[in-house]
Amino acid sequence: MPLHCAAILVAMVLTGAARADLIGDKAAGEAVFSKCSGCHEIGKGATDRIGPHLNGIFGRRAAAHEGFDYSAAMTRAGVDGLIWTAETLDAYLENPRALVSKTRMSFRGLPDPDDRANLMAYMRGFSDKPPHLPEAEPTARTTNNDLDPAILALQGDPEYGAYLSNECLTCHQSDGSAAGIPSITRWPEEDFVVAMHAYKRKIRPHPVMQMMAGRLSNEEIAALAAYFKDLE
């Protein structure tokens, strides 16, 4: 028995180390950060500018940095339970609107998974207590959240979308009212699709939406997007 335990421990440590190597290249990440530095500062003495400073971002709840005036969408994401981990940051960096629709961060995203991994490796160096961050999981993974272009290219059937939308309208109002529950009318089709897939893959938090999106097919999400984009 003791031998077995020791063997497992060794295996875990090795896997952790091996995965940690996969975070990315800090130096390359610093170069990528130049795309962010117009709005965000990071490192010693960093302050809030157009966007909040990014020290200590890993492990923090979205919109939780005191003193910064976040958008309503980011505040809602934080309340919904969005925590910045490697996985969620990766998805946000790839396409900010997938995770936080109507985020004030007007950045079209980093399509290259290596860029994102390198950037996160760089940013992770400025988190408060890196040793306390989960090393192997989830910060050590390079992931590819890219939606299959075939999914984005799907042409939805608005008639089917109209039927499916009936289910949304039990909570989301067709006139666009947004008290308590956000508005979903007149969204760009692609934003709608990436947001629903982020729920479906449970990257974007919210139990009701994860459940609703979870049982919608790719075609059904496309149909809903096609319907809602034109809803007045």
Added chain:
Amino acid sequence: MKLNRRVFIGTGTAAAAMVAAPAVLAEGHAKPRVIVVGGGPGGATAARYIAKDSKGAVDVTLIEPSRTYFTCFFSNLYLGGFKDIEDLGHTYGALAAKYAINVVHDWAVAVDRSAKTVSLAGGSVLPYDKLILSPGIDFIDGAVEGWSLAAQNAMPHAYKGGSQTELLKAQIMAMSEGGIFAMVAPPNPYRCPPGPYERVSMVAHTLKASNPTAKIIVADPKDKFSKQSLFEEGWAKHYPGMIDWIGSDFGGGNVSVDPAAMTVTIDGEETKVDVCNVIPAMKAGRIAEMAGVTDGNWAPVHAVDMSSKADADIYVLGDAADQGDMPKSGFSANSQAKVCANAVRGALTGSKVFPAKFSNTCWSLIDTDDGVKVGATYEATPEKIAKVDGFLSEVGEDSATRKATYEESEGWYAGITADMFS
């Protein structure tokens, strides 16, 4: 087999009559006719969706006795002081004006399934091609010893929205200092599974402010209930020592009441109480039984379109339906209504019928900004509406999450009532 001439003529005439019927209809009445009985989340939604989506191709009549409909959902928030009664009232003006629904404020008292007509208390007899019954619940006679509908003023059920809700609130406000509020909870299945326990929370919230030494006792024929761990956590946190829940293990199902003496006897122990909220065992609203579509207490339906298993031209929605796994809730009824509306419209106008999808979420408020929720999605199988996936709020959630859940429930109330009435 030898056909006798009279039989042949007889069946031939019947067949001719059946073929001719739509033509006669078309001459006198160009459109197919749908009658919806009951203007709650099932009926109002079904009427609105059929009329809206058929764009005038279907004649829709909605029969509902009340001119102002007070939702039963959120009525506990009125008891807790979070809503005024006016906040819960809705009228049918938009359904009539915007979608040309013929709204009739009357009681449906009989259904003639062979003639395909509905009789109203006022004397009218209305023909239908498709009939949708969404009558909600009625109470089973003799379910609680000593209680009958005649005692509902002394011991209100407050399980249909409106005057009963107001009566219960008035009784709570008039309780003597340190007095007792008793609830007799219902056995499964019943409308709104977390409802009685949200009510206990809301009554406690009101008493904590106005009468903090008052006590609440709940006699329950069940040994567990919806969101139990969440409610018990909340009761211990917000209302310590105030609420005594007596489940079936401790005799909570062995209960009788005396409305004249205002006493409740639980497992042989008699207690004098200030208020007694009796929520008896339930059954489908009585028009379902009168239409002959019930089997036991509820009306069995096909999951795919909510059509009655007893009659292909009748559909049963919401609390009254025996459909499978969905809880009896306003959200469920609204969800079922949309599936049904799509199927009925398809049958009458040939519009495309899409696959059934159902969902439900029930929010409950435990105290100010302390909301919890439970929900699930469902699909139609040949046997029943079957659960696919679900979720439940967790014990120990932070206050920001609970506040957001409460605000979400407010958003849902605005959403579903717009989906029914606007």
